[in-house]
Each structure stands twice: as structure tokens, then as C-alpha cells.
Amino acid sequence: MKAAGSDLMARARAGDGGAFGELTEPYRRELHVHCYRMLGSFQDAEDTLQETLLAAWQALAGFSEERASLRTWLYKIATNRCLNARRAAGRRAAKEWNVPNLEAPEPTRLGEVVWLQPYPDFLLEATADAPPGPEVRYERAEAVSLAFVTALQVLPPRQVAVLILRDVLGFQANEVAGMLEVTVESVTSALKRARAGLRHRLPPAEGRQPPVAAGSPAEEAIVARFTRAWESADVAALVALLTDDVFISMPPMPFEYEGRDVAGRFCAALFGAGRRFDLVPTRANGQPAFGAYLRGPDGIRRGTGLYALTLAGDRISAMTRFEASVLPWFGLPRSLPAK
Structure with a gap:
């Protein structure tokens, strides 16, 4: 196996791009997750990973296995590329409230991290052997x-x-x-x-229950209850699922809402405007998530965002809403046909 790796390295150093791809492929997914943790942005992680691989390709002649493993060397390049991106002055600015026909409910506060994006679980599964x-x-x-x-x-x-x-x-x-x-x-x-x-x-861990196990019947029950309540615009049923200190955020909009009563008023305002949704389940960041599709007068249901739930025991302690542009990352369509 080592001889095969040495042959790949020799071919890559001689300019064989296919050999370089074989050398780096085992590390691509874990490097992508590393960049995501550093940057909080799926898109920025994609860009930085590509920069990392290009830099590694260009510097391969100077790589020495006696000083570090290939994996460690790639992490060095990726980390420093991420540091450059973090230091860049042009971080994305917050967006204005953009929910049509709905005035923004008064937020509890304005958040600092407006560039946050979700990460699809099926990509995390590819790093399980790291x-x-x-x-x-x-x-x-x-x-x-x-x-x-x-x-x-x-x-x-x-x-x-x-x-x-x-x-x-x-x-x-x-x-x-x-x-x-x-x-x-x-x-x-x-x-x-x-x-x-x-x-x-x-958030302090003291007094907070750990989430129910991912994929367990208990989690499936919470997901089913949330789906029924959201699709039927049942605010009382939604509020019954929330912890007292539930937290709602919606990057890239900075609006944040904290507490069950505030969350209830937020949901009531959303549904009170006549908006009705269908949800398609997925997973993001190890958490239950849903593509949200707004029912239109023509019957077509158009994607409006993705919601990720954070659980504490059998209750929802946080809900994060992302823009509809993230749906394709999860294999979700931009719209659903009329029923």
C-alpha cells in the first residue's frame, strides 16, 4: 500500500493531475468540514477547499513526508487559507427583513453572526471514517x-x-x-x-437535557409533531413543543427571538399573514431540518427556506431559519408541484 502511495506521489510530482486527485481524495470531505467550522459558511468552505487543493498542487514539489504526513500538510494549508478568509475585511453584511407581506416582529436582539449557513448531514457521513x-x-x-x-x-x-x-x-x-x-x-x-x-x-449545559438520539423513535415523534403543527399553522401546538428559553434566529437576517412567548408571537405573525407551508424533512449539522415550501394560489409550493431544529430532551430549544438558496445543497427542489 505504501509503495502504491509512493508511486502516486511520484506521478503527481511529475505533473499527473489524476494521481494528485487520488492522493487528496481521501481527505477532501474532512477538509471541507474543517473549512466549514472555521468559516461558518458552506459556500466559503467550498471556495477555500478549492484554494487549498490548488495551493497544494502548486507546492507539491516542496512537500516532505519526513516532516509531516500528507493529511497534516493539507490541514496546514487549509487552516492558513481559512485564517486569511477570516481576516478579510469583506464579511457579508446582514440582510434586511425580506418576508413578503409581513412586517418584522420586534426582535429580542440583533445577532452578530449573519453569514452562518447549514451543513448537509449526508456530507458529514462521508467523513465518518476520518x-x-x-x-x-x-x-x-x-x-x-x-x-x-x-x-x-x-x-x-x-x-x-x-x-x-x-x-x-x-x-x-x-x-x-x-x-x-x-x-x-x-x-x-x-x-x-x-x-x-x-x-x-x-448555552450552559447545566440543567439542560441532552437531545434525544438522532434517528430514534423519540426524535421521529418530535419531527412528526412539529410537521403537523407547522403545516396546520397550529401555534398552540408549536408552542407546546418549545422550551421556555427557545431561541429563533434567521441568518443572513440579524433578527433573533428568545423565549417561548416571543417565539409564539413570531409564529402567530407568520401564520396570521395567511402563509401556509408544506415541510420536507432532511438533516443539517446533525440536527432535524426541513425544507419549507409556501403554498401558492396556483397550487405550486415554492421553497422559502430551510429550518433546522436544536433539541433538548423531547423539546425544541432552538430553531434556525436559512434562505431558500441553501435547498439544493440538501438535494431539495426549488419548488414542489401542485397536489
């Missing part, structure tokens, strides 16, 4: 949850890189220092600050 390092601190599902990825976006870029490389991927401190071209002491200091910042940003 080997965890010896010092991993986060479960795979937790490390791609919307709450975790959102919290990462408000930490300083280098702290984010160190935390992901050490606590999510399990690289050792000296490996991370080599990737970032800093000292081990600098990595240790950045990791300490990142952990503190993450604890401050993530």
Missing part, C-alpha cells in the same frame, strides 16, 4: 452543531484554528505549532483563551 486524534474533547455531532459553529465565529481567528485542531481534530500541540508556524507555548495560550471564550458563548 481518524480522531488522541486529544479530541468534542463528540463528532457536537463539533458541527449550529450552536458550536456559531460560537466559533465570534472568537479570534487564531484561537478558532487552535481550538479546532486541538480539541475537535485531536492534533498534538507541536503539530499545531508547526501548522501555524508559532511556538508550542503560543498554541497552549491560545487554546486556553479559546476554551474560555467558547464556554462563555455556548
Whole structure:
């Protein structure tokens, strides 16, 4: 096997693009997820992964297996490309309220992270065989949850890189220092600050029930109840599914709503405008999700967005609404035919 890998490397260094593709293909999906964690954006992760592979192709002659494995070298390139993207001044601006024929309910606050995008679960499944390092601190599902990825976006870029490389991927401190071209002491200091910042940003775990198991009958029951309530515009049934501190966000619009009463008023305003929907189930970031399709007067149901649910026990603790442009990433159509 090693000889085959050496042959591929020799061919790639000689300019064989197919050989380079074979060398890097086993790492593409996990690198894409890494870029997504760093950037919080599916689209930015796509772009940065392509930049990473191009940079690796151009620098392959200088790669030495004696200094680092191919996987570690690719992570070094990807991480530094992500740091460049994080430092770029042109982060996407928040969008204005754009729900037709509905005035924006008064939000609890305006959010900081407006460029957040969801990640399809079927792409996460392709990284299931990626080997965890010896010092991993986060479960795979937790490390791609919307709450975790959102919290990462408000930490300083280098702290984010160190935390992901050490606590999510399990690289050792000296490996991370080599990737970032800093000292081990600098990595240790950045990791300490990142952990503190993450604890401050993530919802407190004390007193909160863990979500029911993904794909379990209990989760299926919650999904079914939510679908029935949403499709029938039953606000009371929806509110009964929510935790007291439920949180609603809707990037790239900055509007955020917190608390069961506020969430109930938000849903009542949405349905009170005469809007009725059909939901198509999917999964995003390890969480139940739905493509939402607005029923039109002509019977055609047009995609208006994607909702991802965060569960606490058998209740919904957060709901994140994304724009309809994300639907194709999940294999969902832009519209559904009339019934």
C-alpha cells in the first residue's frame, strides 16, 4: 500500500493531475468540514477547499513526508487559507427583513453572526471514517452543531484554528505549532483563551437535557409533531413543543427571538399573514431540518427556506431559519408541484 502511495506521489510530482486527485481524495470531505467550522459558511468552505487543493498542487514539489504526513500538510494549508478568509475585511453584511407581506416582529436582539449557513448531514457521513486524534474533547455531532459553529465565529481567528485542531481534530500541540508556524507555548495560550471564550458563548449545559438520539423513535415523534403543527399553522401546538428559553434566529437576517412567548408571537405573525407551508424533512449539522415550501394560489409550493431544529430532551430549544438558496445543497427542489 505504501509503495502504491509512493508511486502516486511520484506521478503527481511529475505533473499527473489524476494521481494528485487520488492522493487528496481521501481527505477532501474532512477538509471541507474543517473549512466549514472555521468559516461558518458552506459556500466559503467550498471556495477555500478549492484554494487549498490548488495551493497544494502548486507546492507539491516542496512537500516532505519526513516532516509531516500528507493529511497534516493539507490541514496546514487549509487552516492558513481559512485564517486569511477570516481576516478579510469583506464579511457579508446582514440582510434586511425580506418576508413578503409581513412586517418584522420586534426582535429580542440583533445577532452578530449573519453569514452562518447549514451543513448537509449526508456530507458529514462521508467523513465518518476520518481518524480522531488522541486529544479530541468534542463528540463528532457536537463539533458541527449550529450552536458550536456559531460560537466559533465570534472568537479570534487564531484561537478558532487552535481550538479546532486541538480539541475537535485531536492534533498534538507541536503539530499545531508547526501548522501555524508559532511556538508550542503560543498554541497552549491560545487554546486556553479559546476554551474560555467558547464556554462563555455556548448555552450552559447545566440543567439542560441532552437531545434525544438522532434517528430514534423519540426524535421521529418530535419531527412528526412539529410537521403537523407547522403545516396546520397550529401555534398552540408549536408552542407546546418549545422550551421556555427557545431561541429563533434567521441568518443572513440579524433578527433573533428568545423565549417561548416571543417565539409564539413570531409564529402567530407568520401564520396570521395567511402563509401556509408544506415541510420536507432532511438533516443539517446533525440536527432535524426541513425544507419549507409556501403554498401558492396556483397550487405550486415554492421553497422559502430551510429550518433546522436544536433539541433538548423531547423539546425544541432552538430553531434556525436559512434562505431558500441553501435547498439544493440538501438535494431539495426549488419548488414542489401542485397536489
